[in-house]
Amino acid sequence: MSMLETVRIKAEVSDDNPLGYIVINKTDFNEDEHELFGDESAATGGKKADLQAALTAKGIAFPANATKADLQALLDQAPAQ
Template sequence: MKLIKVKPWGEGQGDFVYVNEEDFNQDFHELLDEAEKPKKAPTIDDIRAALTAKGIQFDDKAKKPELQKLLDDAAKADDLKAKLSGKGVDFTAAVTLEDLQKLLDEAE
């Protein structure tokens, strides 16, 4: 009988609980082993697709690190814009990440 590690559902159960694999109920248990596995790194094609979906232009000859930086910067910009919106700050004139961060720093 194989045991699997799941998230505890009650007090006093510790950091995890082992249950029999055949007793695992996906509607009740949260599998920890699966959550602990490192996620597969995105491929260059995954990054290009994400950039295209966001409408971000990129050089077709750009290497993976350059493309990943563009995607990371876009995510940072989205985060900063969301925070600024939450504070009611107009950020339409901000052009760079630094501009957005400066506005956020001033708002706090």
């Protein structure tokens, strides 16, 4: 029997959720809807907002609805400065 992989995603802190995260199936994770919590976010290369900031700093335009994968591809293709 195989184990189902899970990830922790950020969630609003409340009386019912004092830790600020919930656990979901890894297959249900959507980088455009969820933000990984804690150490798991470092393993995936950071946040979408970080990619947007890096592209903006390089003067590279991107669509407002670009996915994290799209943003990473643009950053990977950017010339080194």
